[in-house]
Amino acid sequence: MLSKKTQYAFHALIHLAENVDKGPILISEIAKEKNISIKFLENILLELKNAGILGSKKGKGGGYYLMRAPKEIALARIIRLLDGPIALLPCVSLNYYERCENCKDEAVCGLHDVMSRVRDASLKILENKTLKDLVTKS
Structure with a gap:
């Protein structure tokens, strides 16, 4: 779940992107x-x-x-910056990996396998969607 902080960041970034031709915004x-x-x-x-x-x-x-065009600002970057890992479990995180305390072997853990696929599906979207995609929809 996105934190309020990240949601507000996206709202502010959308406003800046919508008004990019106006220069700096107060x-x-x-x-x-x-x-x-x-x-x-x-x-x-x-x-x-x-x-x-x-x-x-x-x-x-x-x-x-x-600092960049809206089409160059990936949603995944903003989420990672403000909320940290995108993965739902630390043992499947690409950037914030931590071994789970209660898991004996990640190679045979069904939860690890499913959450890896969830992470990959989420990243496929979030790394390929940009601020421009949010502006287009708003």
Whole structure:
């Protein structure tokens, strides 16, 4: 399940993508348009900026903007950045692997096998869908 933080990040990113031609967008505009607390949104946008997804400009005409075109920002990257692993179990995670404490042998574990397939199916979608796909649908 996506956290509220990640959902808000996607809403803010969609707003920035929809207004990409307008230049930097103020946090207050995004917060008002998407009904997100400014304080919470500041933290989210700062995290996205630190990851190189957003840039910012201070002063008159300032605000946040996308560092790349919406078609170049994969949904999987945003989810991993803000929520961590996409996999439902740590033993099937590609980037955050941890052996499960109660599993004797992953090679014969049915749950491991099924969750690996769930991960692969999810990643097939999330790595191939981008912010542009969200804008097209909204």
